[in-house]
Amino acid sequence: MPILQFSGRFRNYPPVYNNYPWNQEKYFDSKLSPNDVKAKITEGVEPLQYFEFEFSNVHIKKITYDDGTSTSSQKEDPVVGKEIKLKGLLVDTSPHLERGRLFAGEIRIIDFLLARLTIAVQSDLFKSIRNDHDEGAKIYSAEFESAFYDSINLINEFVREENSRFVREVDVHSNNLKIYFNVNLFDFKSLEGEVYGYVGPSIPIEDKHGVRINGRRLLIDPTIAPELKRDFGIKQNQNEDDLEPTDSVLRNDMEGSYEIIKDERLAILRYINFIPFQDTTHKLPDNYIFSVALLQNGREIELSSPIIIDLDKSGISIDGGVCIFHIPEIIGELDKLTLAVNVTKNGGQQYRFLKEPIFDLILENNQRFLMLYSGKKEELRVRVFKNNKLYGNRITIILRSESHAYSPYVAWWTSPNIVSENGTAICYAEARDLENSAEVEDPILPKLSENEKPHMISGDLPWDRYYGNYLSLKIEYNEKPTIKLNIPVRVLHSVRSSDIENIDTLNKEEIQDIITKILSYYARYYPWLHVEYRYVKDKKGNPKLVYLQFLKIKEYLDFISRDDVHDWHSCHESIEKINHFLERLDKDDNDWKKMPRSRDFPYNGIEFLKAWKSSIVNKVIKDINESKSKTIKDNTDIMADNLDVNNWAEVEALVDGLDNLIKLSPSLSTEHKKILLRNKIAIYQFMLEKLNDAKFQTRHLHEH
C-alpha cells in the first residue's frame, strides 16, 4: 500500500471558557449578539461548533510507493494534490483540554475513499517550539492515529490505473488503512493550526514473531552534548529538567517514534515532536542538519547514502512531517534494528541527539487514559518491552498517583509498585467514592491568601465539576532516559443502582435532586452548547443574527411530579423532554449527533432517566386502568358486555351508537356534539391504525 503524505491546516473549537471550573457560570441570554457571545463569554469560540475538529486545505503532497520511491508531482501521479477532508468531535478525556479524543471522525480523500474513523486518542503534548518568548498552545505539538472502517472506494475516472501508479499499487478493498496526523502551532485566536501526516497501512504493535514494529520511541540521548542542549533549548534547572518526562501530558522533553511496514521494509519516522524549532515559522537551529542512523545490535550501519531529514518549511510540508526510508537488506532481524537521530552543525562533528531506550512500557491496547466510575476499581495490564521484544525477566514498575491543580485527588494506585513477569504486569487503579467521600483538599475553591489552610470537602462532592488526576508508571532502571507514562484519569459520578430499582418510591424532590445532579455540569458549563442560529428583525426591520437555545437544560430541570400525571398533557410534555435528552445521550459514541460530553455522562445517568420515564408512563397506565375499572364497576347495569376492540363489528356498532346519539338528541349543545364527534374521529383513527396493522398481522388477537 503506497503512503499518502499530506499537510495543511486544521481548525478546532474547544470550549475554552467553559472548561475551567473557577470561571463563573454565564447563563444563556438570547439578547446577546453572536459577536458579544464570542467576546464576552466563549473567548472567541463559536458555541455552535464546540468540540468540532476539521481539516482545512489539507492536500496530498507526496506519495511513497511500495519500493520506497516517491513523487510529489501531480503530473506523475494525479493523486498528488487531492484534498483530504476530515471532521470529528474532539472531546477531552480529562478536564481542562487534556487528552483529547476524536469521536465521530469521517475522512474523505477525494477520488480515493470515504471512511469512518475509530476513536483517535491524542498523545502527550510536546514542546516543539523551543525559545524563551513564545508560549501557550502554539508551542506544543501532539499526534493522533486512527484506523479506517466502513471504507468506500471512490476511485473514478479522474484517477485511473493508466495515469496513476498509486491506483495500480493500492488495494482498494483493503480494510487495513489508518491515518496518522500531528497537530501543532494551534492558535487560540484563529482557532487554527498546522497539520502534517500520512495515510498508510495499519500496523500492529508487534509482528507475528513478537517484535515491536509500531510506536518505537526515540528519546533524547542522556549524554547529549552541552552545545546541543544550548542550541536546542533543552534546559536543566531546579524546576525543570527537559531530559525527563514531566508529571503531566505537557512534556518538555522530546520524543520521536517510528513504525515499520514489514513487507515493504519501509520505516516511517515521525519527527515533528522532536525537532527543536526556534519559532512558529518552523525555523531550525542555525546550520544544523538532522539525519537518521540505523543500528544493528547497537552498532551503526554504514549507509550508501545518508538519510537526511528534509526540514525546510516546504520539505516538512511535502513529507507530511515524516521521513520514510528503506531498511537495507543488511539488517536481517527487525528486533536487532534500532534507530537514532544524529545532528551535525556546519558540516562538522556529528552528535547523537536521540536514541531508542532499552526499555519501554505501554498499557495494553496502547491505552492512554482511564475513565473510572466513582468508588470503583479497575485492573490495568502493563506491557514491558526490552529492545523491542516483551521482556521475559522480572522488573519493577513504580506507581505514583499525582495530584492535580484543577481537581481534588480522586484516583490512586492500590499499591506503590508492581513487578512484571513475562512482559506483563497487572496493577489496579481505584477511584474515590464521589458521593460519599472522606475529607479531601479542594484546589478549586479560591484561597484568599497563601497562608490560608486549604479548603476541604467531603460527603457528596459537587456534581457540576470534573474530577481527575494523573496516575504514572515508571520503570525502575538506573540508566537514562527514564521511561514513564502519565495516564490522565477521569472519575465520574454515579447514580446509585438502588435509586433506579426503587424509582417508584422516590418522591418529586428526590428525583429532582438526582436529575439536577446528573445534568449539572451541562447546566453549569455548557449553557451555550445546544444552540442554533436564528435571524430576527431589528428595530429597523433588518435581519439580526441571534442564538436560539434548542435544548433548554434549565427549563428541563423544572419538571412535573409523578403525582401530577393525572394531567396527561403535562405527562406527555415531560416524556417528550426526557426523550429529547435521551435521543442525544443514548446514541453511539461515534455518532455526530450525540451530545459531545455524553461520552462522560455520570454512570447510570441514562438508566436513571429511562427509569424515571417508565415510572411516569407506568403511573399513567395505572391511572387509566383504575379509571377504566371504575367506569365499568360504576355502570355494571349497563356495561354487562365489555367492548372487544378487536371485534371490528363491535367497534362499528359503537360508532353507529354515537351517530344515533347525535341524531336522536337534537337538543345537544354544540360543545357536547363536538365531544361526541371527536370520540367518533378518535375511534376512526384507532381503527385506521388497527386496519393498517392487520395488513401485516398473522396472529390472532382478542383483547378487551
Add this chain to the structure above:
Amino acid sequence: LNRFFGGISLSEDFDRRKNITLVSKNERVNFRRALVALNTADFRFGGDRNDKPFAGGVSYWFKQDEIHQATHVHRGPAFLTWHRELCNRFERYLSSASEKLVDKKISLHYWDWNEDPSNLFTPKFMGNLSGEAGDPWLGASFYNPYPKNQYYRGIHAFDSDHINPADPPISLTRYKKDGTLEEYMTKEERVPFYTDQDIIRSENFSQMRLKLEHVHNYAHNYIGGTIGDPHTAFRDPFIFLLHSNVDRLFAAWQLRKGKEFEYRLDPNKVYGSEKDTVAKGSTSPFVIVGIQTLLSPWCGTGYPYDTTKNREAGEREEPGVNDVRPWTYPENWHRDPARPHERPKNSLDPSVVTPRLYDKLPEGFEYNYHLARRI
C-alpha cells in the same frame, strides 16, 4: 390566446414564466405531462438505488426532494438565491421533458399567492387539495401509499430506515386552508402578511428577503400536509409553483425601474451588507448559508476541477451538506471539464443574480422587463 400583461404578449411565448391560472389549457396539460415525465425512466440520474456510498437511479423529480432535504437553505442570506438556482435548474429539466414530449419548451410557471389556488387542485392538474393528493401524482408514482414489500420514503424525513432518495414517498397530502393566503395569515394565524408591494418597496435586500421568507413560510403551512413540513416539501409538485412566485417577487424587487434601483442587478451591490456573508454554524447539522457560500449540493464536495493551488486557507466557502449525485462520486459533474455549466458557483454568479423573465410583476411599480433573462 393573445393577452397582454404589462405590455408583454403571452401568446405561445415559452420564454417567460406565467401565472399558472392564466396559461392555456394546452400549456397546463404540457406542464403536468412534463412534470410526470420527470419521474419516468427517461429522466433518471445514473446508477442504482443500492449504490454505495451514494444512492443512484433517482428520477429527476425525486432528485428535487433529495437536494432540498440534503441542504435545507433557509433562514439566511442565501434563501432566495439558493431556491432561485434550484428553480432554474428544475426549469431546464422540465423544459427538456416538454421538448421531448411535444417538441416545445416550457417555463416554470407560478402561483400568485394573492389568489386562492383551489381551482388548480383537480385530478387533471395538481390533484386533491385536502387529504391524499391522488391523481395525477398517484398514477404517476409520485408517491405510493401501499408499498407492501416495496421500498418507500417515510412520512418523516428523518425516518432513517426509509430515506433512500430513489424510492417514492409513502404519502403526499395537503390540507389547504380556506380562503386566500392573506386571510389565513391574518385571521387564522394572526401574523403580518406582507403584500407584494410591501416586499418590493423594501429598501434593501436584507429587509426584502426577511419579509419574503416570512410569507413563504406561511404559504407552506397554507397548503399544508407534505408541503407544510420543510423537510418533505419538495415531494409535492405544487412547491415549484409556490417557489416560482417567491422568485418572481425577488425578481420584481430587482427589476424596479429607476436609476436608484440599478444596483440590484449588480452582483457586487445587490446583496448590500450581506454580500460578504459566509456559512454560519456547525458543519452539521445547523448551517446558515451566506452569499459567499458555494451553492450546494451542486458545488459538490472537494475542490472544483480547476485547481486549488493558488487558493489560501478559508478562501473557499463550502457548506457542510450531504452528498447528492451526480455532484459527487462517481459522476462528479461539478468537476467535469465537459460540463462548464456545472462549475461550482455562489450567489454572486451572474446566472443567479439575473432574474428570469415573468409575464407580470406586481402592480404599483415600473419594471425593466427587458433586463430579465429568457429561458
